[in-house]
Amino acid sequence: MSDVIRIRKGLDIKLLGEAVKKISKITTDKFALKPADFNGVFPKLSVKEGDEVKAGSPLFFDKYRENIIFTSPVSGKVSEIYRGEKRKILEVRIQTDEKMNYESFDAADPLKLSKEEILQKLLKSGIWSYIRQRPYSIIADPKDQPKAIIISGFDSAPLAPDYNFILEKQEKAFLTGIDALSKLTAGKIHITTRSGQAVAVAFSNAKGVVHHAVTGPHPSGNVGIQIHHIDPVGKGEIVWFVNPQAVATIGKLFLEGRYDASKVIALTGSEIKNPQYFEVVNGIQLSPFFKEQPKLTEVRYISGNVLTGTKVDKNGFLGFYDDQLTVIPEGNYHEFIGWALPRLNKFSFSKSFFSWLNPGKKYRLDTNLNGGRRAFVLTGQYEKVFPMDIYPMQLLKAILARDIDQMENLGIYEVDEEDFALCEFIDASKTDMQAIVREGLDFIRKEMAG
């Protein structure tokens, strides 16, 4: 029997272009790993251009935590180390060869292995990087004792993929992954699913875990919101979180003894003609997805969802933690006295527009900022989409003032940038809150280390 967590505050933004439940395979010969996908990681290369690699071979590691390594999702040749300003490593690109060769990490039953052996396997294969922690949303530290591990079985973001569908045939891998994770914590493993929905057997058959049913609008699927309601993170406490597909990836490491970086992603958005699911290998180049000419000339390609995703180039690569691609129109146009018009084609949280009269309507929203940046003026708005016992605006102000005590007091360890995405969406002052929260988290992590 599972308890129900009711999230009352939040907002579901209904967009056009939801993926139909059909999985096709898609592949190409270019893949890449982007160090920027990993918060707080300073990459040191283990390979140079021209090196041969297998799936599971190290590409780079974190300068400050050398045991955390990042491995190639495919086999082939390192075709390019793509650098940006100040020679910052942006992408390690791999050109695949004909067939997939895997590094062997030896299959084994995780229940028969010690915690140390499991850690070693995960670290060596690079799969460790799928396990992240709160606070800071960085890759977990194998030395830590997390008080819990949380797996959110659903994503509530706009057009998000349905993990019940994705994990339909992955039961064995998922359950093996849970077995492995169960050895890593003395605390509980929490699995959350959407209440009142048919749940994938992978989730319902998981043993030795605590099941939670969650109801309510986005951000109810965010691990930060869920953990806040299950077992809040205080100062000095650590909770690990893993994406459900990554649990299956961990499972496959123990079942097959190799790093199988394949996963299913949803291709979504109003500018996609046939939105659906695809089976891909992580880090895939995105050009084959966007072969078809979009309906518009200027569109934005996003790895992830519209609230928290990363803008990518048409020929860019899939983000490491992203299970979704979204394409929406760019909004670089002027709208004549737009602020005064009814604007029936726009979706707004505010009742000063009329979208609330038509709750079922799905929208084609663009990237226009819809106004100019201002100081914080309105109050009591963010709280409506921020289902935590935290004062969002006061916390943001503490971050802007770099006031560490106040940040801690107001609960910075419990939040992540994605939790502020809806506040950022509805904000009439157009503040870039996610960036502010990230700065605050990075700042406080640095101060704590020093």
Next chain:
Amino acid sequence: MKAVRKYLDKVKPQFQKGGRFEKFHSTFDAFETFLFVPDTVTIKGSHIRDPLDMKRTMSVVIIALMPALLFGMWNVGYQYHLSVGSEAGIWENFWFGFLKVLPIIIVSYVSGLGVEFIFAQYRGHEVNEGFLVSGMLIPLIVPVNIPLWMVAVATIFAVTIGKEAFGGTGMNIFNPALLTRAFLFFAYPAQITGDLVWISGLTGNAQVVDGFSGATPLSSAALGMFDKIPPLSDLFFGFIPGSIGETSKLAILIGAFILLATGIGSWRIMLSTLLGGIIMTLIFNAFGANEYMKIDALTQIMLGGFLFGAVFMATDPVTASQTNRGKWIYGFLTGVFAILIRVFNPAYPEGMMLAILLMNTFAPLIDYYVVQANIKKRLKRVKLAVENK
């Protein structure tokens, strides 16, 4: 519209850095963004953004003020014709009032926005929309006979010292419109109190009909002439002398409805202010030590600027409490103090202005304690977790 856009694009470079009119960049930007929603796209964070912006927010408030303004204009004409004992139709009354009120609106906007534009340019910011509301509120809370130069001086004072000195819209402690009124109130008391200022022309040599006093119901009450308080229906519909926008409670309620339906105004503050006023009156009723204390709650709320203040002034998000719990306390105390000042201080017939300004001062303190309670809860949880280990 394309022609306008083309023209703007053509002249835009001259207003940008290095251009001929560089010094008017903020001014140009204000007008450009007024005409067209800018073509800026999201760079960081959420890729889509709500179409609600500050311009929209502020225009909703201005729309909500329209009933009070339009009625106020009509009432200026109506009261004038009443005072000279002549008959006039609806449009005649309105036109008379329109001509009297329009100059005040223009002076308020020009002087206030002038200061805003200068500071925006000096700081390199975009012009903030906050004053669009303040500039409309100011004409509504002054007597019709106020000399225009006083409006200008008071507005410039309020915007400069009350707002820009603190860092502009969003940083100010006091409601700028009320600060304007407070400045007038203390600097030029003769022009904002008494019986003569509320009716157009009364300060001049107009031929007033016998027995017409021009006193507001509130000043009658302050002088102990409770029999001069008009019937409730007059108070409700607003056929009484008073500040331009405060008289018709019906018009104010229409505005309140717009603010609440759109979610722009805080229902917590409106409701708790009302509750504060009613409860304070009931307490006075219970004592009933003098005639003023015996006035019933409904009349108290209908008198003077109580309702206008509760709906449009106390709800200013910047100067009110910013936490939801704090809003309850803030609003309640505003209501309490407004009635308290009214009843106990005969020197100030209306307590609402001072009550709100006083609570503006305390709003950060209220928020501090509300936030502190949240902090304590968190610390307790952490302590508990440590003990359980």
